[in-house]
Amino acid sequence: MTEPRHAAIRNLGNPPLAPERGDERYAVHAQYVNAMMVRLLRMIGYDIGFCGGNGQYLYDRTGECYLDLLSGWGVFGIGRNHPALRVALIQVLESDLPNLPQMDVSTLSGQLAEQLIRRVSFLDKVLFINSGSEAVEAAIKLARRATGRSGLVYCANAFHGLSYGALSLNGDMNFREGFGPLLPDCTQIPFNDLAALEQALKGRDAAAFIVEPIQGHGVNIPDAGYLAAARDLCRHYRTLFIADEIQTGLGRTGRFLAVEHWGIEPDMVLISKTLSGGHVPVAAVLARKWIFDKVFDRVDRAVILNSTFAMNDLAMAAGLATLHVIESEKLVENAARQGARLLAALDAIASRYEMVVEVRGKGLMIGIEFGRPRSLKLKAAWHMLEAASTGLFCQLITIPLLKEHKILAQVAGHASHTVKLLPSLVISDEDCAWIEQAFDAVIADSHRVPGAIWSLGRTLAENAWKGRACE
Secondary structure, eight states: OOOOHHHHHHTTOOOSOOGGGGGGHHHHHHHHTOHHHHHHHHHTTOOOOOOEEEBTEEEOTTOOEEEESSHHHHTOTTOBTOHHHHHHHHHHHHTTOOOOOSSSOOHHHHHHHHHHHHHSTTOOEEEEESSHHHHHHHHHHHHHHHHSOOEEEEETTOOOOSSHHHHTTOOOHHHHTTSOSOOSSEEEEOTTOHHHHHHHHTTSOEEEEEEOSSBTTTTBOOOTTHHHHHHHHHHHTTOEEEEEOTTTTTTTTSSSSGGGGGTOOOSEEEEOGGGGTTTSOOEEEEEOHHHHHHHSOSGGGTTTTOOTTTTOHHHHHHHHHHHHHHHHTTHHHHHHHHHHHHHHHHHHHHTTOTTEEEEEEETTEEEEEEOOOSSHHHHHHHHHHHHHSTTGGGHHHHHHHHHHHOEEOEESSTTOOEEEEOOOTTOOHHHHHHHHHHHHHHHHHHTOSSSHHHHHHHHHHHHHHHHHHTO
16 A cells, blocks of 8 residues: 555655745846836835735734735735635645546535625626636626627726736726737727717627726726616616626625625626635636526537636635635625725825825725825925826825835826725724824825925936936
8 A cells, every 4th residue: 555645745845935035035036037026116115025924914024014905906805824714725735635637526616606606696607717817808708609799898997907808908008008909899988987888889799898896996986876877778788797896896895796885786797806815816707697508508618618727626715715704704894894984084184185186985995096286385296296207196105104104005006196995804993093093194294395205206206207218
């Protein structure tokens, strides 16, 4: 009889992870991965070298604690390194499950699909893939096959991913530049514009309208009746209504899905990010049964949308553990409660400062938008930054937040004037107080000219001009 595999593994030694090489991370990354990313981090002072993470917190090499308002672009909805997730992943690894036999179906994938449909009961079927971008790609295929149409309608300023199909529906030219030609038959319309949507649909050649219930780039909120009216237009013209909930879903906005705020039942819902628990990439397309029946219509098409790693046991276990944590720890309710507190507090802060245009959001997806001041001193300083690089002012908020208040945040998109808050759903009252005090202090400093923040502004402007000269 052969030696048990677990015993054999113990004789192999430790894998070559080499965490002690942390001090080399920037040099190695610059040499072998992306030197421009390292240059950017150093330019704006984000070269911290984080060494640990727990829940909503990150830790640097000295043990200093930071409050993370990025949450890995939203993947750490349940926080970093949640013990329930760790237990689930270890259990899978120690169980010798028949992972990815391919000519069989996974027990865990069926369970995860069942749990998702239990929470999104107006849909019937689930397709698993590996990432948010892949979810968009799969939705494009499902929509075109199910409707027999090729047209796709999306909104300006949308972000649906960076693979080719998803990029074709991306409303930010900074991501599209140099990668064309992209998919044909894609029509961009303004967000919140029903007349433009009807114009795009009335030719009856659009397979789908895809929309983020709240746009991630800018944290743009739809008008009260927009999504319901958009759904009605889609039904009238027999176009599928697809809600991209990759960032907004699974409790982020204080509801399990953001569309619940407006009572909308889309034909498809796309989820990812938080579903992964932050460790194992996973995404899902939830759809109506008739759509699946149009695609998987013959036995020889049973694998027509398969993806090799999509239903691997670690990903499915991560999804199941994440849903359990969200429900058992009442994270949807916490997102609603803490989000309401932060929105009220930040709105009160904004009322005292002329460069804060608006605070908006739902749950723990919040944007603070800054804009052109009225007073002469501030106006001159603002124009100095804007002339160097559109949206540069927001770095006068995010850099001091990091350096002086140990809060990690960033702007809500390329050339954006909005600072975005996207924390883990586990944040506490103490964290909210930390956020409120820090933003109040930094925004107050940004309104003092001359001052330390505007010295930083001159440095950033000079670096931006130098960067332009090197292009």
